[in-house]
Amino acid sequence: MNFEKGKLPGQARERLVVIGNGMAGCRAVEEILARDPDRFDVTIFGAEPRVNYNRIMLSPVLAGEKSFDEIVINTAEWYTENAITLISGDRVDHIDREHKCVVAASGRVEPYDTLLIATGSDPFIIPIPGHDLDGVVTFRDLDDVDKMLAAAEKGGDAVVIGGGLLGLEAAHGLALRGMKVTVVHLMPTLMERQLDEAAGYLLKTELERRGQTILTGANTKAIHGVDGQVVGIELEDGTRVKADIVVMAAGIRPSTGLARAAGLECERGVMVDDHMVTSDPNVLAVGECVQHRGLCYGLVAPLWEMCRALADHVTGAPTGYLGSVTSTKLKVSGIDLFSAGDFSGGEGCEDIVMRDAARGVYKRVVLKEDKLIGAVLYGDTADGNWYFDLLKKGESVSDIREGLIFGQAFASGGVLADPNAAVAALSDEAEICGCNGVSKGTVVKTILDGACSLDAVRSTCKASGSCGSCTGIVESLLALTMGEDYGGAREVKTLCKCTSFGHDDVRRLILEKELKAIPQVMQELHWSTPDGCASCRPALNYYLLCAWPGEYVDDQKSRFVNERMHANIQKDGTYSVVPRMWGGLTSPRELRAIADVVEKYEAPMVKVTGGQRLDIFGIKKEDLPAVWADLNAAGMVSGHAYGKSLRTVKTCVGSEWCRFGTQDSTGLGVKLEQMTWGSWMPHKFKIAVSGCPRNCAEATIKDFGVVCVDSGYELHVGGNGGIKVRATDFLCKVGTEEEAMEMCAAFTQLYREEAHYLERTAPWIERVGLEYIKEKLLTAPDAVRQYAARFGYSQQFSQDDPWAKRAQGDRRDLHAHIATVRPMVVTPQMENA
Template sequence: MRERILVIGNGMAGIRCVEEIVKLKPNAYDITVIGKERTPAYDRIQLSTVLQGNGTIDELLIKPLDWYEEQKVTLKTDEAVTEIDKDQRLVYTNKGDALPYDRLIIATGSNPFIIPFPGVDKKGVITFRDIDDCNAMIESAKTMKKAVVIGGGLLGLEAARGLLNLNMEVSVVHNTDALMDRQLDATASKMLKDELEQQGMTFLMEKETTHVTGKEQVSGLAFKDGEEIEADLVVMAVGIKPNIALASETGLETNRGIVVDDFMKTSHPGIYAVGECAEHRGIAYGLVAPLYEQAVVLAKSISGDESGPYEGSVVFTKLKVSGVDVFSAGLFQEEEGVKAIRIHDESEGIYKKIMIADQKIVGTVMFGDTSDSSRILSYMRSEMNVEKLKKVALLEPEQDGGDDLVASMLESEIVCGCNGVTKGCITKAIQDQGLRTVGEIKGCTNASRSCGGCQPLVSQILEHTLGDAFDASNQQEPICGCTSLSRNEIVEAIREKGIQTTKEVYHVLDFGNKEGCSKCRPSLNYYLGMLFPEEYEDEAASRFVNERMHANIQNDGTFSVVPRMYGGVTTSDQLRKIAEVSDKYEIKMLKVTGGQRIDMLGAKKDDLPSIWADLDMPSGYAYGKALRTVKTCVGEQFCRFGTQDSIGLGVRLEKKFERLQTPHKVKMAVSACPRSCAESGFKDVGIIGVDGAWELYVGGNGGINIQGGHLLATVTTDEEVMKTTGAYLQYYRETANYLERTSAWVERVGIDHVKEVLSDEEEKNNLNNRIDIALRATRDPWKEALEDRTVRQQFETILQP
């Protein structure tokens, strides 16, 4: 009988420990993981991408459900352990299960810290810790305008940025005079504050909250100095505390966390603790790198290898909010015996500081440019003597020094701090397994899997190890864990071999998982449709749930229905239809969206086909990886400043490109003059009228990384706008990775390259011919459902539980 390992907590530390155990001893243990959240383990660090609208929970999953099945790991979600009987070696859950174990791993993580001032229990006061918190904020932003975040640390600023993206007015309350004062010095903190203020955040510094105002619903905050601020939503993001309640009730030794030794053993035999809930040598860590280092040590210990104890971690913080790069590690404040080396370029918004004591680097702060962070962290971890190095060269290495840096690194030096991957581990994997890309290294060793900050150094190690065999043009990552093939390799193979279905892709291209996963199924479905628009039969089962349902699922299980309004223009007849349908199907809320449409929130799943039939309006594809909206200003017809017919052009663009499948959602806008009332400068495609011409801007983004559009072309006629837009969209469709926004794509390939491609008139015509073929092949599933009884019956079958 195999030894039974039970893990309480399906978070980042717990699943990393399981991952390492099955890697060291495949199929040696009977492993069960119990998690109280409804979803499998996800990357909590990236939660802000969901809040900010640039990711989904499926994209954050550390391992797909298929992985648990393949590794024969039993996963129990939405279930909580209520009691541990350490003498009988049993755990009891809230669902009545009694589960035996031989070894127990407690990975219960942390709980958000709630400041216990009066009123924190009012409606509208929430924390920012898990996916439910994200959904609560997203839902609140639909009806609320003013948000206040308590806490100017890492978590609070990420929450604030997300709320700003949800079009809320955001104020951040902090109890000291400096943001992120536990990670940044005064200079970096001020630079960060200045930058975030430019993005729209308001800061209330050195404020101590006394109570939440309002009756049942929050109306604001009151401060010790007598001032008050209005708020519809209050987000508490002041820190975390280890979740030790279960361990304490079991009789394990606890302090701030569950006390463990150097091999993560608790005070009772056979029980271990790992992650944020554990306290090692008096320290309970709240960052991912130490958690992963602990998980590796624990996995080795359980597997019979106690050669490498856990001796503590060098903690570091890496933050990116709307293009602001910040890095901090170790000691960052001046004190006796510690000298600082600084570079401060105010014109470029770059600040770097290294702290040196006894000829060793003991800390660093970087703002604006963190490209040296992995190298400096490596020096810190190895306690490298820097006496002979030119001090400024520590912060500004020579351009060609990458190979020298790699050659000088010890094999034991940590490259990926988040996942504890050494240089030796990477070089051995490259040599033993024939790895050729950074993506393959990530899949094999986990290096650069989390924050991605070490990716440049990983690439340098790859180039140094391969030498002349290194191919810089082949550095795309695998599309998922089912294969080592990149997007370009897969697309080329599909084209060459004439593959017509996702099943063929899995077998012909020898995917490890012949059923695919939640990441590759939608992408392959898109690539096949893009390559063969007329021949390929779209696979509904390979689409995300919102696309399958033709509506956006909400956090309460209902759906959001958004009919299309071309150019944001509607009629009284359409408005009457929407009102009548809303009354008939008891729609909970009608919300005017930022894309100039009406969102019908709270539709029941079973009512969706009938709702669309009664509306008799095209879908606005608010759920699709497709053209979403074309926002317009009123233009020359009504506005005294308008110089062009923005509504006419916007409607024409939307009618042509609606239902066009694209790698990610696409939003457009047309403004009739440089005042740009339709916010054309921050769209995937933005068009602005100038005197006698149209300016076309592309690659803009209002999401997590706010990006102004790049000027692509200036043209004089509507026809040229249509032709240039068509060629641009088709080139994006053919060369972007699935789920890559136009802003990221333009940054990757370069706006000059895009201009060069579109300057070739023959290629421009070819691109338009291909997009016309794709457009002819598009179809409206709702129209088919209304006209074809069989199709409607098939759709209604999908709705069944």
């Protein structure tokens, strides 16, 4: 359509019909009126029986913070003053493009020269049983709010399905109205489209502190009712939640029904060009119903930009709409949250993260090629608009990079061009460490008195020794005070580059601060990256499993791929699997099962491993679940040749067959393997039992080795037969098989509880010393029994010991083990790997 600005004297106005009396339709009309008020006779159809109001302010209305009158955008007087015909409460049912008119539900026919479709979006209704019960509502308009308010007047329980922006705002409003609210969200992170894991965790924690129940990773199976009225929901795992009202806030879809029926080109939304023109040059579209350059927008900022481009076009201006960079804020009082741009990271991206646990502040900015491409702010959003402006400009921020994370005041003023300058400007009375009440003057005096490293400062005056939030400031004071003499080296090796804490400090603080989730650890201990790295996530997952057995749920995505898939990836992209053979023993049934798998899946190689097992090579990834199903059917489970866990127990034939055998080494090996299999460890763990001092099973280069002698069993620890060969240290000698098993369980548990993640027993013992091991196990009264009980070996344990409780609850027929440790069989995670 060719629009020309202005008209000849006496020329009739063009007829503009707008379908949609919402924010997009009316804003487009406002923009047109501002440019050329005499161009159109305007008629607006609205399905709702009211004037135009601010839909994004429905949340404050629900929460009781605003009234409807306060969110009205265009009053009845506005329509009259601008000669606009408003037809409210009469939905348009049909667009007749041939005759250029629209037909409303009332039968009213309205001709047009130009048609503007601004139908917005429709709430997505999950098609589950019970979705049409009375009491199931959406959250899109004032009528929905009225239904929720009516339910809240009666009190009771509310369930909100969807933990996105609208869902959380609905939950907040209902909670303020006195209802007991449960939020059910399919994804593991709230507002996952706007927030990263860390910010999502903080939001969840705050909402739970306010009394809401937040269920993430929860899929709704059905909505239940009695006599047509909703009474509750049921989740896929069988959990039932009572509900007097259920709010469906599971997402929106562009409302394209009218446009599709009229034959306009549609995909997810109504297709438009840069001037908001559809496939029909006489029909325009704007707002949430449109698709522009492959994208549909559900936020208000793009809507305004579309309307400006549309108005420019119809009034003759050459500009166009090029797409939007979006930002999000949560309208929940007392929660400051801001998100903008792309924070998914990836190749070429760099994260700058600041965490202040004491204030509940988390900030993350994402850079690529020295440009800001994303930002997430929680707890302090004062600089949100500034970051958003930088993001939209797309200019280099290299000159303010050092102070970027601290906000506009610091970065723009150049205060942090030297990161130490702000610290140098602090007075001696300024508090550096809030946890321990240490001032700058005290830290400086500590350094001058000889504490020349971070660890020395921590041990002397305790600054940065607790939560760690002031670590960077203490390091700045070290650099300022010592000058060139400060090398910056830390005595304790950090867990990884994401943190200033070492393994021991992380394990200690997880217990002291009762940290029970990976995002919580990262927030409280001030991780410098948003989601950790390949080094720290598996370590944190393991430490949390150790710290909170029975409470913490193993995080599969923090496992190495081999552990998730129960197979070793090979250089050609195929996998090898190792079924377990207890103590190296096998049977005709097991051998047939292996042979059948090799033939069925065309495995090109079967090899005997160094641990006396059969390794099946060349298995395709897609065949892994079926391979394990076939092996499981024969009673075979994973040999764990690919996990940080027990690998194998190697044995010789011992006294049953060997002329020199002194004890039943094979039988003991089977028992030890059944006792320890499936147990997660800091690193791979190998055991061997030799039936005599000739040591055919090579027990003296294993993590735990048993050498049978005439008078009993010699126990050895800390061997390694890998790249760096290390012979074992002699731990002790015991007289019975039972004692040997109990000592193995005790040693293994001590290693699990105290070693660093990815630290084999050999370097662990070299680090702490053999005497320390002996003191822990052999000197302390009843220590062996207690450690063995925590491993799950013995029934004789304290009922208050969480390790033991978990062991008791998950004891299996063939073994007793801590069930923070999963039996290695086929799992859903494996199938989805």
